[in-house]
Amino acid sequence: MPADQPTILATSGGMRRGASTEIEFAPLIHFAVELSGVTGRRPRLCHVGTASGDQRWQSAAVTEAGRQADIEVTALNLFPMPPTTDLTGLVLAHDVVWVNGGSVANLLAVWRVHGLPEVLRQAWEAGVVLGGVSAGSLCWFVGGPTDSFGPDLRLVTDGLALLPYGNGVHYDSEAARRPAVHAAVASGALPPAHCTDDGAGLLYHGTTLVEAVAENGQAGAYLVERDASAETGAVEQRLDVRRLP
Template identity: 75%
Template sequence: MSADEPTILATSGGWRAGRWVQMEFGPLIRYALQLSGVEGRRPRLCHVGTAGGDQLSTNARVSEAGRVAGVEVNHLNLFPMPPTADLDDFVGSHDVVWVNGGSVANLLAVWRVHGLDAVLRRAWRAGVVLGGVSAGSICWHVGGATDSFGPDLRVVTNGLGLLPYGNGVHYDSEAARRPTVHAAVAAGELPRTYCTDDGAGLLYRGTELAEAVAERPEAGAYLVERDAATGSAVEHRLDVRRLA
């Protein structure tokens, strides 16, 4: 089973505190699973934790969350080595790829060393739903603002570029995010840029934004564009559909 067309859910959320385990799948991850169209069997989710250094403790928590949700979880660890010589088969055997947060700069570098960037592009075209949070959102775009290099935000522009836009994450919870995105768009360092508050996500069908969704009642999504006449950045708030 696969999505009807290339699908990406890029978010600033997805996880919530669990009752019986430390963390559980929130509505955004559940929506990614729904988008895959799986029926009659357990969905298969490929968790990619490269941005956080493939921590075994994180893998264990994600596996527990999958067990609680009735989802088969497998981990694509690249430290100390990939799990298989055939990454196309490994990734393509899943319904959803979920990329966790951390350092997007390190993630992109390690993925390219192992050719995972090309593997993910092929999986996306084949209908595997790609999703993620924070670094796992920026990576699908041209680039965005990141703290990969230190507490002062910098802009990366070497994302996978499956989506021809910039991306801003944690837009409401980290004060420097909005002005950094605005400055990058105004300077032409980033193209038109879609941004999410914590708990919001952006659904792309192909390379077009289909809708903004949220698992928190107040979470917003935004489009930041450069005004050619003034050379300044202009922000538009997007309509957001609230997930159950």
Template identity: 70%
Template sequence: MPAEQPTILATSGGWRPGHRSALEFGKLIHFALDLSGVEGRRPRFLHVGTAGGDQRAMNANVAEAGAIAGVDVSFLNLFTMPPTDDLESYVLSHDVVWVGGGSVANLLAVWDVHGLGPVFRTAWEAGVVLSGVSAGSICWHAGGATDSFGPDLRIVTNGLGLLPYGNGVHYDSEEQRRPKIHEAVAAGLLPKTYCTDDGVGLLYRGTELVETVTERPESGAYLVVRDDSSATAQEEKLDTRVL
């Protein structure tokens, strides 16, 4: 059962330390699963680890977390080769796509080589919930700030653009994030930009932001827009629901 309409949950969270395992699904991942509307069977969860280099150790941790949660987990590994020649059918066979963190610049380059942009757009339009953390949040947007190139953040503007906004992640935990986003929006490098503190997710239906949610009560979400009259960035804190 697909989601009722195209759905993206873009986050700066999702995982938590496990009690007897390295990782468990946090509230944001469970929320993504709920958004898929699956009933009467185990949800099908596709983990995409491109941004982290498709690390098999991470895959093992995700598989274990899925088993604990009662979820069927598959992987879209692109190193050293994709799991199938028909990536569109493979992605469409899942309820939720979760894209892990790491290098968003490398992720976008590798996805382009394999033609995954159109595949994910088709899945999104078909009601597969697209989600992820950090790089897995920025990728659905027009662009955002990244440490893909080194410790000094740079702006990428070649995101998939399913969402016509900029995206800022880890807004409260990495000191360069807020000023870099403000600088990029003020300069017109990024359009209006939605940002998340750690533990926060942005829920989009189609291209409209309909809700912000958090698994950490102290964390928030923000909208940064350009004031054309002063060529500066203005920030607004958004109402956020605690999961």
């Protein structure tokens, strides 16, 4: 039961430490499942851990979190090889694809080796909800600042570009992120950028930003646009945020 239109939920959240499990699903993941419109059966979530090297402990922890939330989880691990020759069929069998964080540069390179960008575009167009955190947010955009190459932030600009904007993640918890986004937008290295504090997410239908949401009471979301008259060459607007229950 796909969503009624192409849907992406790009976030800086979605999971947290569980009370009785290593990980539990936070409200942003539950919101992604809600967006899929699934009823009458357990939702199916495809977890993609490429950005952290498909660590089996992480796959197991996310699967356990799914059991706790009554969500059926399948891990799409590409190391040491894809689990099937029919990646399209595997992905399209799910309601939600959730991409975890890590190295967005490595994620994009490995995905391209296996043709996954084309599969994900097809899933997006078919109404499978695409979502993720950190690298799993950046990947859907043109690009944004990343620590994929080392501790100093650098730009990645070869994202999947399903969303034709720049993206900034962990905007409130890592001090270098905000100035890096502003500099990239001011120079034209990135188009206007949509950014999230930890715990916030951005909902898109097609390529239109519909709303900003958050799973805590403090997280914000922001639009950064080029403005030659501004001191930094860019201006930032705080977006209205709906707090998820």
